[in-house]
Amino acid sequence: SxxxxxxxxxxxxxxxxxxxxxxxxxxxxxxxxPGAGVIDTQLVVFAGVSLLLAVTPGPDMAVVTKNALAHGRRGVLLTTSGIALALVAWVTATAVGLSALLRTSGDVLFALKLVGACYLAYLGIRTLLESRQRPADLLAGAPPAAPAHAVFRQGFLSAISNPKLGVFFVTFLPQFVLPGQAVLSRLLVLGVIFAVIGYLWMNLYGLFVTRLREVITAPRVRQWMQRVTGVVLLGFSARLAVERI
Incomplete structure (x- = not known):
C-alpha cells in the first residue's frame, strides 16, 4: 500500500x-x-592604525609638500608613487626577514640613518635655494619643469632610506599575523594595505597643498611656504641623525 x-x-x-x-x-x-571573523576584525584594526600613522607628519609628508609647491599635481603623483614603491620594498624585506638586520646590526642601522639624514638635509637645502632662485616661476604660477624620474626618485629615496620604517614594519606587522596563517602571504597583504592607505592619504594631502598653491598667488607668500618646508626637512634630517631607533 x-x-x-x-x-x-x-x-x-x-x-x-x-x-x-x-x-x-x-x-x-x-x-x-575558531578565528573566523577575527581576521576581518584584525584587518579593520590594522587599517585604522595605518591611517593614524599615515596622517602623522613625517619626512615623507614634507617631501610631498616640497614637490607639491614646486611641481604641482604632477609632482604629487610622482612623489607619492615613489613613496608607495619604497613601502612595498620595505614590506617585502620584512616578509623575507631582511628588515631584522636593522635590529641586530648596529652598523647597518647607523649607515642607513646617515644616508637618510643626509638625503633629507640635501632636499631641505635644495628647497631653500629654489625658493630664492625662481621668483619668476612663482609669479607665473606654473610649476617649473622637472624630469619625472627625478621627482619620483625623491619620494622613493626619502622613504627607502628611513630605517625607522624597517624597524616599524618588523615590530608592527607580526602583531596582526594570527596563529595558523601563512606568515609570508599575511605580511604581504598587511603591507599592501598599509602602502595603499599611505598612498591615498599622501595624494589627498598633496592635492590640498597644490590647491593652496594655486589660491595663493603672491610670490612672497609662496616663497615663505617653500622656506618653511625646507626648514622642516632640515629638522627631520637632524632628528633622524640623533634619534635613537
Missing part, C-alpha cells in the same frame, strides 16, 4: 544527503570555526 511504501523509505542520512543536514552542518562549522 501507499502507506507501507512511505514507511519503508529509509531516513535521510548525512552521508547521503550533501544538500541537506550535512551541508548545513558544514556551513555552521565554518562560520563558528
Amino acid at each position: 501507499a502507506r507501507e511504501s512511505r514507511d519503508a523509505r529509509p531516513p535521510a542520512q548525512d552521508g547521503l544527503d550533501p544538500q541537506g543536514q550535512a551541508g548545513r552542518r558544514r556551513v555552521r562549522d565554518i562560520v563558528r570555526a
Whole structure:
C-alpha cells in the first residue's frame, strides 16, 4: 500500500544527503570555526592604525609638500608613487626577514640613518635655494619643469632610506599575523594595505597643498611656504641623525 511504501523509505542520512543536514552542518562549522571573523576584525584594526600613522607628519609628508609647491599635481603623483614603491620594498624585506638586520646590526642601522639624514638635509637645502632662485616661476604660477624620474626618485629615496620604517614594519606587522596563517602571504597583504592607505592619504594631502598653491598667488607668500618646508626637512634630517631607533 501507499502507506507501507512511505514507511519503508529509509531516513535521510548525512552521508547521503550533501544538500541537506550535512551541508548545513558544514556551513555552521565554518562560520563558528575558531578565528573566523577575527581576521576581518584584525584587518579593520590594522587599517585604522595605518591611517593614524599615515596622517602623522613625517619626512615623507614634507617631501610631498616640497614637490607639491614646486611641481604641482604632477609632482604629487610622482612623489607619492615613489613613496608607495619604497613601502612595498620595505614590506617585502620584512616578509623575507631582511628588515631584522636593522635590529641586530648596529652598523647597518647607523649607515642607513646617515644616508637618510643626509638625503633629507640635501632636499631641505635644495628647497631653500629654489625658493630664492625662481621668483619668476612663482609669479607665473606654473610649476617649473622637472624630469619625472627625478621627482619620483625623491619620494622613493626619502622613504627607502628611513630605517625607522624597517624597524616599524618588523615590530608592527607580526602583531596582526594570527596563529595558523601563512606568515609570508599575511605580511604581504598587511603591507599592501598599509602602502595603499599611505598612498591615498599622501595624494589627498598633496592635492590640498597644490590647491593652496594655486589660491595663493603672491610670490612672497609662496616663497615663505617653500622656506618653511625646507626648514622642516632640515629638522627631520637632524632628528633622524640623533634619534635613537
